[in-house]
Amino acid sequence: MPRITAVRTICTAPDGIRLVIVKVETDEPELYGLGCATFTQRPLAVVTAVQEYLAPFLIGRNSEDIEDIYQAAYVSSYWRSGPVLNNALSGVDEALWDIKGKQAGMPVYQLLGGKCRTSAPLYAHASGRDLQELEENARKYMERGYRYVRCQMAVRGYSTYGSGAWTLSAEKTPPHLQLEQAPWEPGPYCRQVPKMFEHLRVQLGDEVELLHDVHERVPAIQAIGLAKELEQYRLFFLEDLFAPEDNEYFRIVRQQTSTPLAMGELFVNQAEYVPLIKDRLIDFIRVHISDIGGLSMARKLAAMCEFFGVRTAWHGPGDVSPVGHAANLQLDLACHNFGIQEQHEFGERTREVFPGTPQIRDGALWSNERPGLGIDLDESLAAKYPFPEHPLNGAWPAIRRLDGTVIRP
Numbered sequence: 217m218p219r220i221t222a223v224r225t226i227c228t229a230p231d232g233i234r235l236v237i238v239k240v241e242t243d244e245p246e247l248y249g250l251g252c253a254t255f256t257q258r259p260l261a262v263v264t265a266v267q268e269y270l271a272p273f274l275i276g277r278n279s280e281d282i283e284d285i286y287q288a289a290y291v292s293s294y295w296r297s298g299p300v301l302n303n304a305l306s307g308v309d310e311a312l313w314d315i316k317g318k319q320a321g322m323p324v325y326q327l328l329g330g331k332c333r334t335s336a337p338l339y340a341h342a343s344g345r346d347l348q349e350l351e352e353n354a355r356k357y358m359e360r361g362y363r364y365v366r367c368q369m370a371v372r373g374y375s376t377y378g379s380g381a382w383t384l385s386a387e388k389t390p391p392h393l394q395l396e397q398a399p400w401e402p403g404p405y406c407r408q409v410p411k412m413f414e415h416l417r418v419q420l421g422d423e424v425e426l427l428h429d430v431h432e433r434v435p436a437i438q439a440i441g442l443a444k445e446l447e448q449y450r451l452f453f454l455e456d457l458f459a460p461e462d463n464e465y466f467r468i469v470r471q472q473t474s475t476p477l478a479m480g481e482l483f484v485n486q487a488e489y490v491p492l493i494k495d496r497l498i499d500f501i502r503v504h505i506s507d508i509g510g511l512s513m514a515r516k517l518a519a520m521c522e523f524f525g526v527r528t529a530w531h532g533p534g535d536v537s538p539v540g541h542a543a544n545l546q547l548d549l550a551c552h553n554f555g556i557q558e559q560h561e562f563g564e565r566t567r568e569v570f571p572g573t574p575q576i577r578d579g580a581l582w583s584n585e586r587p588g589l590g591i592d593l594d595e596s597l598a599a600k601y602p603f604p605e606h607p608l609n610g611a612w613p614a615i616r617r618l619d620g621t622v623i624r625p
């Protein structure tokens with residue numbers, strides 16, 4: 217019976233993105249596990265939660281008791297949920313699954329029921345400053361074998377999510393505003409997006425699956441209008457049409473359009489996602505697994521979704537660590553109701569720090585078939601990439617409308 221001897225956090229930013237990993241060590245010298253605890257906007261708060269609260273709570277416990285450890289740690293703060301505590305829990309929970317897989321000599325997906333598919337189809341991110349650049353970038357992915365492409369285009373002069381054009385441009389910025397980045401207005405964006413998909417459908421044809429992320433940027437009634445207008449372009453999904461605070465709008469939009477809806481990267485607890493699933497108001501669950509507490513919660517959530525026809529589309533940007541991507545992949549392979557996996561192509565440095573980072577091939581993510589999560593962490597290399605200096609420690613600066621009002625990022 218392996219006993220937990222240490223619960224440590226490792227902070228590293230090989231590609232400039234702040235990643236937090238939890239390492240759980242046992243009294244069996246070679247037996248340890250890794251979990252993702254990356255909350256990139258508040259990483260130091262997660263480190264404190266792990267080191268000061270979870271580590272003393274868990275040392276001496278049998279690492280095999282994953283469910284009991286999860287349940288006990290979850291209520292040990294009395295006040296629970298939220299991204300800080302959930303990420304801390306996730307670091308431990310995923311590490312315990314990693315350990316259990318290593319003990320069994322099997323990849324974790326085997327413990328979850330085995331493979332439903334050979335690999336997990338990915339969607340790539342194509343972006344552009346204009347239609348030509350976006351179309352070219354989408355084509356590049358299609359030529360590499362991708363069948364799913366998310367398309368985001370800059371709205372000229374504004375800081376548009378996902379388009380790469382976040383820098384401050386003088387063009388639209390009123391001189392009286394002291395902005396840290398270009399402003400944002402929902403109107404021009406809502407007028408542009410349908411034209412963008414008209415162009416892409418005509419140029420790229422019917423076969424490719426197109427996706428788009430609204431990133432909760434638009435007032436709800438404008439978002440409903442957008443979802444209706446986009447129906448004719450047959451998106452694979454439209455993501456984060458509303459903010460979690462506006463969840464009730466899903467009841468309204470659902471009656472008006474069959475545009476498939478993906479939601480949930482910002483969710484942190486059951487009260488947010490259970491009603492949307494049980495009432496069949498969304499089509500894809502986009503949860504960021506470490507933000508809901510880790511693999512144990514995510515596998516329950518996936519099972520619940522299966523009964524209501526909701527498919528999985530786990531959040532997979534660069535601020536999910538390679539350990540988190542490895543955890544996503546275990547569920548992608550084992551869950552019948554898999555929908556799609558978001559891809560992030562990690563740079564060479566990150567892949568060196570994390571040997572075993574899941575491989576991308578032919579537009580899909582593949583398991584390396586190693587026991588546990590199949591991933592390791594080179595601690596001495598990780599130490600060479602400390603968190604970058606930043607006045608806000610990684611927190612996001614405000615984005616404002618032309619009148620100065622702060623909007624959601």
Ligand code: GCO
Pocket residue numbers: 256429431481532533534535558
């Ligand atoms: C996505 C997301 C990300 C988030 C990021 C926040 O769909 O991939 O919206 O790009 O903005 O993970 O840290």
Ligand code: MG
Pocket residue numbers: 429431455456481
């Ligand atoms: Mg998103």
